[in-house]
Amino acid sequence: MKLIVMGLGQCGGRIADRFAWLNKRAKVVRGLNVIADIFAINTDIADLSGLSNIKADCKHRIVVGGRKTGGHGVGKISELGAEIAREDGDKIIDAVRSAEQFPETDAFLLIAGAAGGTGSGAIGVLTRFLKDRYVGKPIYNIIVLPFRQEETSEARTIYNTAICLKSVYLVADAIVLIDNQRYIRKDYSIAENLARINARVVEPFYNLLCAGEETKPKYIGSKMLDAGDIIQTLAGWTAIGVGKSLIRRRKFPLKDKTHFKDKMTETNKGVHAMDRALSELSLTCDPKNARRALYLLSAPAGEMNMDVMKELGDNLRAIAPNALIRSGDYPRQKRAVDVSVILSDFSALGKVTNYFTKAIDLIAVIKARQGLHYANREVEEIFNDIPVLL
Ligand SMILES: Nc1nc2c(ncn2[C@@H]2O[C@H](COP(=O)(O)OP(=O)(O)OP(=O)(O)O)[C@@H](O)[C@H]2O)c(=O)[nH]1
Ligand SMILES: [Mg+2]
Structure with missing residues (x-):
């Protein structure tokens, strides 16, 4: 199976970088090519510079929203991430259109961390853009869920995650969920943990992608x-x-x-x-x-x-x-x-329902402060109040 991989934001970019490494391994060890092309898209120039396997030209490492963010990220405001993706969508589609081996691509894979701003806000928007344009090619997402400590220390974490999950569910053909917390090791530093997690996120794809590309x-x-x-x-x-x-x-x-x-x-x-x-x-x-x-x-x-x-x-x-x-x-x-x-x-996933429930509670508190009362409203009705970024 051959994919076009797009990493959005820091988390998405780093995991996409690991996919680029995986493809190098497939080429060297097995003589197979499982990735048609790989892109990293970010509002943060420094994050893009930190990658090592994705080609370094501006068609593969794409800076978006330069005017709005000055190249320093959107600071967890996912609404801004979505807006930038809408504005700069054509630039990204242009790069994808000139992807090497585009005709042989079986599917797109877009990757982002749900709790951040750039990736979390952009992934639903770009998935929809691609879906409208390339009818018939499946668009998959990998969504990385935050560490527990991020959830308890910042309300925005839950809110961003819920919005992101609701948005991608409406547009992506499938969403592979990665729970950072499940991979954490206490005896490692944060940087070591992230690198190890990224390696483990990508590993299951190695044989799955290679198997169908064999010809011998x-x-x-x-x-x-x-x-x-x-x-x-x-x-x-x-x-x-x-x-x-x-x-x-x-x-x-x-x-x-x-x-x-x-x-x-x-x-x-x-x-x-x-x-x-x-x-x-x-x-x-x-x-x-x-x-x-x-x-x-x-x-x-x-x-x-x-x-x-x-x-x-x-x-x-x-x-x-x-x-x-x-x-x-x-x-x-x-x-x-x-x-x-x-x-x-x-058919049901406790982890996802939990994010929605917590986000609904947060929204209810905010609305109550604005003088709106939710006392007699159904949960489903309040669920509709979780915004969608598309
Ligand atoms: N597994 C994994 N998670 C990461 C990595 N980098 C960040 N995260 C997680 O992703 C979330 C933050 O998203 P980022 O990708 O940093 O945010 P962003 O899309 O760059 O958006 P802004 O920085 O707000 O512009 C947090 O939950 C982090 O724990 C990574 O390399 N691997
Ligand atoms: Mg960032």
């Missing part, structure tokens, strides 16, 4: 996973994860390749990798609410067989009983069994 028969699985499978799986709120089991070489290999001991370990390794992928999903969620799911088993060809695939399918069916499950195998991985999992099209 020996790397094509018995059930190849291509762009179509991923596009059919992604819808609405989505969580993603990857898990690995390392393969240790036996000192004294068993002569009989069909020996039950080896058969057992193959299946165990697969299931173990899937369990890890599920426990490391990008978001706390109840898999029972997922209506679509997908798993990809990547392993050396010798480690794959129908039993492992069946066991993985049964395992996922037990965890996500209401999901339509798609799957694939990819015989390319070396020295590890790797399982990528997508859970998508959630």
Whole structure:
């Protein structure tokens, strides 16, 4: 599968930069190209300078809103981020239009942090721009949710996040949610944490994107996973994860390749990798609410067989009983069994509902100060008062 990736704001730009690194890795290690082109868009010039893998020309690192912000960001005012995206949208679309390999692109992927200003405000607007222009190409979003400490220290965090989530839900084909708090490690500095989180956000995409771009028969699985499978799986709120089991070489290999001991370990390794992928999903969620799911088993060809695939399918069916499950195998991985999992099209998601409820409370307080009373109004009616930035 081939993507055009666009990182908005600091958070989006840095994760997009990691996607650029991922593509370099795919080219060097596997001779594959999974990203058609990558852009970073920001109101902050310093943030754009800090990137390392995205091309440094002005068509790939795009400064927007220069006149309004003087190149220093929008200071968490997402309404301003949205306004700038509306004004400078054509400049961005122009860059996208001249993207390398545009015709081979399967989908767009836009990335932003929900709690900031530039990315949070711009992502809904740009998603809609692209949607109107490129009918038929899916537009996906990755939305990064704030750390808990950001939520408790600044009311604007919750407000921006709720507005951003409501806006993107109305326009994006699917939204992959990343909860920063789930990845945090107490013994690391903030910068180390962010770099590690970004690496882990991008990792599940490696095999998922590569699998469908293979052309050599020996790397094509018995059930190849291509762009179509991923596009059919992604819808609405989505969580993603990857898990690995390392393969240790036996000192004294068993002569009989069909020996039950080896058969057992193959299946165990697969299931173990899937369990890890599920426990490391990008978001706390109840898999029972997922209506679509997908798993990809990547392993050396010798480690794959129908039993492992069946066991993985049964395992996922037990965890996500209401999901339509798609799957694939990819015989390319070396020295590890790797399982990528997508859970998508959630019918309910506590984390998202929580942001909306808290934002509604905040709005009620603000309106009360203005002399407006919400006492007898339905929650749904107040929900309509959460602004939309499109
Ligand atoms: N995972 C991850 N989160 C980040 C990163 N940088 C910032 N964030 C999170 O993103 C949110 C802030 O968004 P930013 O991207 O910094 O804001 P912005 O879009 O640049 O907007 P302004 O700076 O207000 O103009 C916070 O919740 C941060 O924790 C990053 O590199 N990785
Ligand atoms: Mg910024």
